[in-house]
Amino acid sequence: MDPRILGNGSSRKESRTADTAFRLYWGRKAVNVADVYFLPLADMNPEGFERLASRAGRIVPKRGTSLVAVKIHPGEDGNTAFIPPRLIGMMVKALKLPVGRTFLTDTTVLYGGRRMSAPDYHLLAHEHGFTMPDLPPFIVADGLRGTGELKVELPSWCTTRSARLASILGETDAAVVLSHFKGHSLAGFGGALKNLGMGLASRGGKLFQHSSVKPRVRDGRCTGCGTCIESCGSGALTIESGVAVLNTGRCTGCGGCLQRCPSGAIGVNWDMASGEFITRMTEYALAVTLTVKVKFYANFLLNVTPDCDCMKSDGHVLVDDIGVLGSRDPVALDQASLDMVTAAETAEGSPVKCPAGTDKFTALRPQCNGSAALETAERIGMGSRRYRLVEV
Ligand code: SF4
Ligand code: SF4
Numbered sequence: 001m002d003p004r005i006l007g008n009g010s011s012r013k014e015s016r017t018a019d020t021a022f023r024l025y026w027g028r029k030a031v032n033v034a035d036v037y038f039l040p041l042a043d044m045n046p047e048g049f050e051r052l053a054s055r056a057g058r059i060v061p062k063r064g065t066s067l068v069a070v071k072i073h074p075g076e077d078g079n080t081a082f083i084p085p086r087l088i089g090m091m092v093k094a095l096k097l098p099v100g101r102t103f104l105t106d107t108t109v110l111y112g113g114r115r116m117s118a119p120d121y122h123l124l125a126h127e128h129g130f131t132m133p134d135l136p137p138f139i140v141a142d143g144l145r146g147t148g149e150l151k152v153e154l155p156s157w158c159t160t161r162s163a164r165l166a167s168i169l170g171e172t173d174a175a176v177v178l179s180h181f182k183g184h185s186l187a188g189f190g191g192a193l194k195n196l197g198m199g200l201a202s203r204g205g206k207l208f209q210h211s212s213v214k215p216r217v218r219d220g221r222c223t224g225c226g227t228c229i230e231s232c233g234s235g236a237l238t239i240e241s242g243v244a245v246l247n248t249g250r251c252t253g254c255g256g257c258l259q260r261c262p263s264g265a266i267g268v269n270w271d272m273a274s275g276e277f278i279t280r281m282t283e284y285a286l287a288v289t290l291t292v293k294v295k296f297y298a299n300f301l302l303n304v305t306p307d308c309d310c311m312k313s314d315g316h317v318l319v320d321d322i323g324v325l326g327s328r329d330p331v332a333l334d335q336a337s338l339d340m341v342t343a344a345e346t347a348e349g350s351p352v353k354c355p356a357g358t359d360k361f362t363a364l365r366p367q368c369n370g371s372a373a374l375e376t377a378e379r380i381g382m383g384s385r386r387y388r389l390v391e392v
Pocket of ligand 1: 226261263265
């Protein structure tokens with residue numbers, strides 16, 4: 001395939017802020033057009049991944065002791081749509097990531113399930129096939145209970161002042177982000193930007209993105225056992241009339257109590273509108289890239305499900321499998337992925353039926369403007385929506 005210049009991005013000349021941000025992020029002048037490499041479905045074998053990796057250039061940091069994180073999503077219990085471990089293995093091998101200094105990683109989650117604490121998440125990842133020695137070890141990025149946190153200041157042109165990221169990023173020298181491209185109930189779709197911004201936030205950071213920061217005690221569930229009181233370092237929880245009461249003035253929104261309650265009585269206020277959620281998520285994505293140098297991104301356009309990998313799969317997909325896209329620019333990568341899914345016919349059994357050329361994610365959830373993440377990411381300097389697509 002000839003290289004093609006595609007995408008909807010604005011000219012860099014239109015925004016001095018974007019150029020400043022771009023310099024901060026990339027350490028060089030802004031580029032107008034980023035390269036995105038496409039490995040078609042039929043070529044997804046070790047040789048194909050080698051060709052894709054060779055276009056990415058040098059991945060391994062120069063220092064012999066450097067540690068490399070590979071951000072993945074091993075799938076919630078009952079989900080089968082996540083990137084298969086054998087493909088993660090092919091990509092890791094093709095990138096020649098250093099054995100013994102590379103690890104797979106993800107963070108714990110806000111809600112119930114098997115990913116609330118590191119031990120259960122390790123077991124689940126093992127059950128889903130993310131096992132040594134075929135793959136690097138899987139290490140949870142935000143501690144045993146999701147409270148391992150690193151605070152990072154954001155540039156002045158972001159609406160978020162500081163981001164609460166997974167603590168492991170503070171000790172990581174370089175990263176590779178491998179994302180399953182699919183739908184998402186709030187973001188519209190999820191790719192590299194969502195994998196960065198939500199996937200590498202601490203529990204407190206996730207709470208900030210999803211909600212008005214403070215959790216709530218659910219009516220009728222609290223037994224008054226007091227476990228949460230001990231877990232709250234801010235003294236924001238007390239027992240009154242036999243049930244826990246949250247003092248929102250004292251609560252810092254750290255999210256530490258969410259995993260502690262044995263009765264599931266402490267929940268998230270899922271009250272964030274899609275637009276604000278997308279802005280916060282994207283600014284968190286910038287915070288991650290300002291903390292650790294992400295050397296390469298790949299989006300797997302396989303099992304393009306309506307929902308994210310935190311949900312159980314029902315076997316329905318929006319489009320048939322397409323292949324893998326790789327780039328050094330997460331914005332161009334997500335734009336190219338969206339464009340490819342848009343260009344495809346809807347699959348048999350898809351929950352939305354629309355002609356090729358229609359944005360399937362918007363057709364599925366008209367209330368979510370997934371492109372807002374791309375617009376925000378370009379404006380704050382993370383990359384370019386204009387790209388050159390090169391088949392490898
Ligand atoms: S841990 Fe849960 S059940 Fe126990 S007091 Fe706190 S909110 Fe109530
Ligand atoms: S979120 Fe953190 S500060 Fe707020 S009540 Fe829970 S543990 Fe305490």
